[in-house]
Amino acid sequence: MHxxxxxxxxxxxLGVCIIGMIVRFYKYFTGLNWQLDRxxxxxxxxxxxxxxxxSIYKWLIPYGTYGWRQQPVMAAAFFGFHIGAVAIPLxxxxxxxxxxxxxxxxxxxxxxxxADLISWIAIVCLAFMALRRLVLPEVRILTDKSDWGVLLLSxxxxxxxxxxxxxxxxxGFWLNMHILAGELVLLAIPFTKLSHVFLFFASRAxxxxxxxxxxxxxxxxxxxx
Amino acid sequence: xxxxxxxxxxxIDTAEGITTLLADKSGAKYYEEMKHxxxxxxxxxxxxxxxxxxxxxxWLEICAHCGMCADxxxxxxxxxxDPKQVPAYKIQSTLGEIIKRKGKVDNKFMRNAMRVAWSQCxxxxxxxxxxxxxxxxxxxxxxxxxxxxxxxxxxxxxxxGAGMHRVYNAQMxxxxxxxxxxxxxxxxxxxxxxxxxxxPVDVEGADIMYxxxxxxxxxxxxxxAEAAILFHIAGENWTIPSKGWEQTSLAMFAGDWAACKMQxxxxxxxxxxxxxxxxxxxxxxxxxxxxxxxxxxxxxREDGRPPAESIHYIEWLAEALREGKLKxxxxxxxxxxxxxxDSCNYVRNHGxxxxxxxxxxxxxxxxxxxxxxxxxQNNFCCGGGGGFNGIGYFRKERNVGLKxxxxxxxxxxxxxxxxxCHNCWDAIRDLEEEFEIGIEWSFLKPLIIKMLxxxxxxxxxxxxx
Numbered sequence: 001m002h003x004x005x006x007x008x009x010x011x012x013x014l015g016v017c018i019i020g021m022i023v024r025f026y027k028y029f030t031g032l033n034w035q036l037d038r039x040x041x042x043x044x045x046x047x048x049x050x051x052x053x054x055s056i057y058k059w060l061i062p063y064g065t066y067g068w069r070q071q072p073v074m075a076a077a078f079f080g081f082h083i084g085a086v087a088i089p090l091x092x093x094x095x096x097x098x099x100x101x102x103x104x105x106x107x108x109x110x111x112x113x114x115a116d117l118i119s120w121i122a123i124v125c126l127a128f129m130a131l132r133r134l135v136l137p138e139v140r141i142l143t144d145k146s147d148w149g150v151l152l153l154s155x156x157x158x159x160x161x162x163x164x165x166x167x168x169x170x171x172g173f174w175l176n177m178h179i180l181a182g183e184l185v186l187l188a189i190p191f192t193k194l195s196h197v198f199l200f201f202a203s204r205a206x207x208x209x210x211x212x213x214x215x216x217x218x219x220x221x222x223x224x225x
Numbered sequence: 226x227x228x229x230x231x232x233x234x235x236x237i238d239t240a241e242g243i244t245t246l247l248a249d250k251s252g253a254k255y256y257e258e259m260k261h262x263x264x265x266x267x268x269x270x271x272x273x274x275x276x277x278x279x280x281x282x283x284w285l286e287i288c289a290h291c292g293m294c295a296d297x298x299x300x301x302x303x304x305x306x307d308p309k310q311v312p313a314y315k316i317q318s319t320l321g322e323i324i325k326r327k328g329k330v331d332n333k334f335m336r337n338a339m340r341v342a343w344s345q346c347x348x349x350x351x352x353x354x355x356x357x358x359x360x361x362x363x364x365x366x367x368x369x370x371x372x373x374x375x376x377x378x379x380x381x382x383x384x385x386g387a388g389m390h391r392v393y394n395a396q397m398x399x400x401x402x403x404x405x406x407x408x409x410x411x412x413x414x415x416x417x418x419x420x421x422x423x424x425p426v427d428v429e430g431a432d433i434m435y436x437x438x439x440x441x442x443x444x445x446x447x448x449x450a451e452a453a454i455l456f457h458i459a460g461e462n463w464t465i466p467s468k469g470w471e472q473t474s475l476a477m478f479a480g481d482w483a484a485c486k487m488q489x490x491x492x493x494x495x496x497x498x499x500x501x502x503x504x505x506x507x508x509x510x511x512x513x514x515x516x517x518x519x520x521x522x523x524x525x526r527e528d529g530r531p532p533a534e535s536i537h538y539i540e541w542l543a544e545a546l547r548e549g550k551l552k553x554x555x556x557x558x559x560x561x562x563x564x565x566x567d568s569c570n571y572v573r574n575h576g577x578x579x580x581x582x583x584x585x586x587x588x589x590x591x592x593x594x595x596x597x598x599x600x601x602q603n604n605f606c607c608g609g610g611g612g613f614n615g616i617g618y619f620r621k622e623r624n625v626g627l628k629x630x631x632x633x634x635x636x637x638x639x640x641x642x643x644x645x646c647h648n649c650w651d652a653i654r655d656l657e658e659e660f661e662i663g664i665e666w667s668f669l670k671p672l673i674i675k676m677l678x679x680x681x682x683x684x685x686x687x688x689x690x
Contacts, residue, residue: 214518
């Protein structure tokens with residue numbers, strides 16, 4: 001079981017994720033249409049690029065935009081979860097060892113104390129976001145099964161990872177469950193709302209170009225949209 | 226029935242068609258017929274496949290349903306935070322559902338979609354600034370309006386408005402002759418006060434080609450004279466085109482994209498004919514958006530710009546004041562608490578967020594200007610944008626929608642609202658009528674004229690008086 005999960009299934013899920021997202025990226029940008037979207041994308045490449053980068057950058061900074069500042073608690077939960085969701089898979093010591101062995105390279109890793117803290121913050125923030133879906137009428141009306149599915153998929157790798165980390169019960173079992181959960185996320189990314197992992201950058205880039213080229217950029221008015 | 230006699234999928238292309246539709250008081254028969262017309266689901270799906278590309282599809286797909294757009298929408302706030310007014314919900318339950326069902330929706334669905342598209346969104350694009358994913362619901366509602374228009378599910382006034390553009394190249398039944406006559410007649414009314422005042426028609430190679438909102442010719446003709454006076458005092462070399470003078474596009478509100486193209490091309494043709502150095506449009510937000518911001522795309526101009534440099538009235542005015550072409554008598558500056566309405570269409574959608582404030586700095590006595598909160602690109606829609614002002618069928622909903630602007634104005638304590646946009650001006654007039662908060666409202670032209678320091682040689686001479 002462990003061999004299967006860390007062998008073929010790992011390569012398959014990683015491959016599906018990467019190829020899937022390359023395809024989706026390609027289709028997204030080739031599917032943009034200057035006339036239908038009413039943005040002269042190609043005519044002003046520098047203004048477009050500037051707008052796109054500005055839009056992505058501003059939204060990646062906690063409280064970097066008016067939108068984030070208007071919803072301070074939600075913004076905290078958002079970043080609390082997303083920092084964990086990006087940092088843990090890439091920079092956990094165990095993951096680094098695993099990736100080095102499997103694909104030949106890995107990124108620098110963090111200490112276990114920091115990793116524990118970030119993981120717990122992510123879990124708490126995730127719980128907050130789930131609670132928000134139940135409690136706030138304006139979020140409840142939007143929430144459907146797929147939103148719960150995405151939350152569950154995001155929760156499982158953290159939950160199983162922590163269970164393995166603290167060796168609750170059978171370590172080997174939780175480790176396998178953790179790998180399986182991670183692979184499920186990789187497989188789901190290109191086909192579900194989790195595609196925002198990549199498409200966030202695509203969508204923000206488009207709106208950034210829209211503002212940079214048409215809605216103020218050419219007037220020299222940089223807006224943190 | 227597949228089609229009604231008044232409510233149908235055919236655009237109005239004749240003056241008779243407009244007269245017939247206008248004769249149906251408040252669209253009573255039109256809306257009755259709408260209950261029975263058939264949805265051409267094949268056409269709907271085919272249109273979506275051709276025109277709904279990656280941007281909108283991705284937006285609909287990756288919307289995380291986080292609800293962060295809720296507070297950004299003035300209609301959500303004005304309607305006591307009704308969850309059905311959350312932008313993401315509004316678009317997912319209409320356009321999102323049509324796409325999910327591959328166009329297989331019925332008459333009742335489409336009538337509801339029409340209600341949502343024209344009475345629950347003014348396409349002000351504010352929500353786009355609050356979505357972490359950069360999803361602009363206003364853009365999607367514009368797209369949805371096009372689909373609804375194609376199927377005949379469009380408010381009566383919007384169908385008429387789009388028809389007007391098709392027949393008269395103007396949002397109202399004003400012919401080119403009527404327009405030029407009205408302009409000349411209004412200028413004559415003022416020529417004693419401003420010697421030498423004229424309206425140059427169809428002059429080639431002028432510095433400025435001036436375009437307007439047809440409402441001015443129809444309902445506020447003094448606005449035309451005021452524009453002439455200010456250009457005259459500023460010593461501008463200006464002209465009006467006898468054709469292609471209408472800068473607005475109700476077709477844009479209606480979602481009649483073919484009419485949008487016809488309309489804006491008439492303006493661009495005038496530019497081609499008269500070769501002005503630049504075009505100055507009147508104090509109107511939607512006019513600016515239609516012919517300067519979006520228009521180039523309808524006309525297929527790959528550079529996304531009109532054939533001649535085109536600016537909004539506030540840009541010309543700020544420049545004229547800055548360069549001293551127009552001088553303000555400091556003793557006549559505004560000395561009542563006043564505020565400024567930012568038009569979504571040229572502030573959020575074209576970056577002109579500080580231009581009107583520069584004008585304010587010249588015309589308001591320091592200490593009397595109070596900005597609304599929030600303001601500039603974060604300002605709320607007046608409540609009447611996107612055609613909402615003009616649709617009788619949704620008047621009740623529109624009046625509720627005015628509340629946010631009312632409260633914003635009340636919070637400033639201002640007695641005068643400067644509104645350099647026709648829609649905003651109308652909405653603020655209506656909110657005073659509806660809620661009686663004791664304010665006045667004004668375009669910039671009449672305010673500036675009252676406080677001008679006119680050079681002696683432009684004043685009436687004694688023998689003239």
